[in-house]
Amino acid sequence: MNNEQETSKKEKDAKQRKQKKDVQTPMNRWKIAFLILVGTIIASLAFIFVRITQVREPNYKPVPELVAKEGTPVIAIQSNKKQVNALIDFFLSDFQKDSDINYKFYLENEAMLNGTFEVLGYPIEFNLYFDPFVMNDGNVQLKAKSLSIGTLGLPIKEILKFVQRDYKLPSWVEVNPDDSTILLRLDQFRMQNGLFIRAEKINLVDDDIRMNIYLPKDTSSKED
Known part of the structure; x- marks a missing residue:
């Protein structure tokens, strides 16, 4: 039992x-x-952070000093966002035709840079928003104010570092991650016969964009 x-x-x-x-x-x-x-998830976030903040040999070019150009305004241009966007799109399409990384820049009620970067082989899209300011020298400063990048909480400074390092930019575009700005160096923008351009007014809300084309001082003096 x-x-x-x-x-x-x-x-x-x-x-x-x-x-x-x-x-x-x-x-x-x-x-x-x-x-x-x-x-x-942790590994992916770490990869994103390292990918953006990694130190590689950047394509830095010597930044020319500001040139105080003198001349006579010969053409006053008053434009709007639609016209300027068409010009920007035409320029960037030609400028980036041989580039592996493409981006867009256009004007709405604020300036916007639209681009992507890859994480684990997948493209991540971002939109970086700027307020434009006309400088006393006729150049244009774009001050970054907000960033849209899905649910990722990345600082604007790191995205600008990525843009500065990996994007093909015109020689007259100067990216400054530390102060979250992009400077459009119109004093370095080359035109035929020495003509140069200066921004006079940019009001995106009222759709009022004004620039002047100048005849160089030495050329204008010869004609006098």
Whole structure:
């Protein structure tokens, strides 16, 4: 009798252990899957941060000093956002035709830079918004004010570093990540016969954009 009771108790204990194991197995699998998911997310975020902030040999060019050009305004241009956007689109399409990374820049009620960078082989799109300011020297400063990049919380400074390092930019475009600005160096923008351009007014809300084309001082003096 005792043997039968002992055998029955062992069978009961074995059954309980099996049931407990069966309950724990799915829980363990879910726990492992959750940890893998968390690890993947952390690794992806770390990769993004390293990819953007990594130090590589940048394509820095010597920044020319500001040139205080003197001349006579010969053509006053009053334009609007639609016309300027068409000009920008035409210029960038030609400028980036041999580039692996393309971006767009256009004007709405604020200036916007639209681009992408890759994370684990997948493109991540961003929109960087600027307020434009006309400088006293006729150049245009774009002050970054906000960034849209999905759910990623990356600072504007790091995106500008990425743009400065990896994007093909015109020689007269100067990116300054530390103060979150892009300077359009119109004093370095080359035109035929020495003509140069200066911004006079940019009011995107009222759709009023004005620039002047200048005849160089030495050329105008010869004609006098």
